[in-house]
Each structure stands twice: as C-alpha cells, then as structure tokens.
Amino acid sequence: MQSTSGNLENLVIRKARLSFSGMKVMLKLTSLTLEFVTIDDENLVKINECLPFLHVLNMTRIIGLKEPKIQLLHLQACRFTGYPRSIIIRAPNLTELKLRCIEPNLLILECPSVSDLNISIVEPSETI
Structure with missing residues (x-):
C-alpha cells in the first residue's frame, strides 16, 4: 500500500492485520477508520x-492496543471503542470525541477545544 498511497486522503480498513514496520509519513491522509483490525503498534x-495531519480518526475494536496515546495536533474528530489498559488523548484541535471503553486504569484527555463529548466506561461483563 505504501508505494501507491502518496495522494490518499481517506482510508478505511476493516477486518485486517496491519504492520506499521517501515511505514513512511503520509502527509495527505486526513481520515482513517480502522474496524476489527489487529495492529503491531x-x-x-x-x-x-x-x-x-489526520483530522478524523475512528478506531473500533483494535486488537494489539495496550496503552494507546493519540497525540495529533490537527485531529478534529475521534471515535474510539475498545479495551485498552489506559488511553491518553492529546489533541488541541479536537472538537468531537466519542469514547467507549471497558474500565481503563487511566484516562487522560488533553483536548481543550472539545465541544461534543461522549464517554462511556463500561464494566467487563458488558458488550462494547
């Protein structure tokens, strides 16, 4: 994918296994959706x-995440559903955050521009 992705702006990946080893910077990609994906990051x-330069990040049930740290200066919308031990989001331009997690040990949000906030912390017995 890397050799043909120079002008890609929007990417949706579902039910796949991704390795980020050797990945180069993708300056034009502004929207990424990962659903039911296993990653090595x-x-x-x-x-x-x-x-x-991501503006939109959607992540649903990503396998391989332990303690995700989303640190994206240009991020405006983020939707995350999963089972991380902890989650840190540092995004000064984030205006929309929808977060659904199973009891993380730590949740840090540094998103001073958020105006649309929806956080659900559920017990392990509940389905996400």
Missing part, C-alpha cells in the same frame, strides 16, 4: 508519527 506511536 500497541501505543499508536507509528500512527502518530506517520499520519501527522
């Missing part, structure tokens, strides 16, 4: 580094 370091 347990803290989202590569996504933060390689997709710096």
